[in-house]
Amino acid sequence: VADVTLAQLVDWLGRFRDLVTEKQSYLTELDSAIGDADHGSNMARGMGTVMEKLGTPATIDELFKTVGMTLVTSVGGASGPLYGTFFLRIGTTAGAVSGLTYAEFSAALRAGLAGVIARGKAEVGDKTMLDALVPALDAWDAAASAPWDAAFAAASSGRDATEPLVARKGRASYLGDRSAGHLDPGATSTALLFEALAGALA
Ligand code: ADP
Ligand code: MG
Numbered sequence: 001v002a003d004v005t006l007a008q009l010v011d012w013l014g015r016f017r018d019l020v021t022e023k024q025s026y027l028t029e030l031d032s033a034i035g036d037a038d039h040g041s042n043m044a045r046g047m048g049t050v051m052e053k054l055g056t057p058a059t060i061d062e063l064f065k066t067v068g069m070t071l072v073t074s075v076g077g078a079s080g081p082l083y084g085t086f087f088l089r090i091g092t093t094a095g096a097v098s099g100l101t102y103a104e105f106s107a108a109l110r111a112g113l114a115g116v117i118a119r120g121k122a123e124v125g126d127k128t129m130l131d132a133l134v135p136a137l138d139a140w141d142a143a144a145s146a147p148w149d150a151a152f153a154a155a156s157s158g159r160d161a162t163e164p165l166v167a168r169k170g171r172a173s174y175l176g177d178r179s180a181g182h183l184d185p186g187a188t189s190t191a192l193l194f195e196a197l198a199g200a201l202a
């Protein structure tokens with residue numbers, strides 16, 4: 001039997017939509033400090049459109065193809081193509097199946113991460129969503145049990161660790177040293193992505 005089912009993955013996305021909608025003003029407030037004040041609306045609108053377009057996918061690749069394409073095409077801003085690529089790669093790596101083992105799911109998440117890096121050319125420490133995503137996946141792989149809880153905790157610590165950093169990628173990098181002293185909006189939404197995953201898999 002599969003550890004991670006198609007239904008749980010649909011639940012993950014629905015929970016992520018709910019969290020970014022609930023935290024929309026907060027995410028936009030974070031982006032107003034070091035960006036252009038649209039991260040909350042980008043994510044809430046993008047995930048809202050995703051859930052409207054989802055239909056009833058038969059396989060995991062079909063599910064994430066819709067998610068990824070919708071985000072890439074409907075969200076103007078760095079986060080649309082980056083989150084979109086993340087989900088597209090998860091889907092192509094998972095394949096035309098309706099369930100995954102935890103190891104297969106981890107491999108799919110890693111492929112998603114590789115897509116974000118290929119597209120955005122950022123590294124850990126650049127004050128981006130990678131500062132939550134990379135530690136989350138490392139914690140997932142290191143966990144002896146309940147990897148979703150370890151991943152959520154690590155994503156949250158990674159988000160918090162962005163506060164003192166100077167941004168080296170994205171709009172926040174235009175501020176130079178003035179980007180320090182604020183949480184990164186994208187790392188904050190990525191922590192919500194893992195909060196949603198923990199809720200779906202628990
Ligand atoms: P935009 O900056 O285009 O308005 P958003 O506000 O929706 O887009 O998203 C901003 C977030 O995108 C940042 O907080 C950061 O986490 C993430 N980001 C920006 N550029 C990159 C990049 N090159 N690689 C990874 N993440 C990035
Ligand atoms: Mg922005």
Ligand code: MG
Nearest residue numbers: 036038076077
């Ligand atoms: Mg923008």
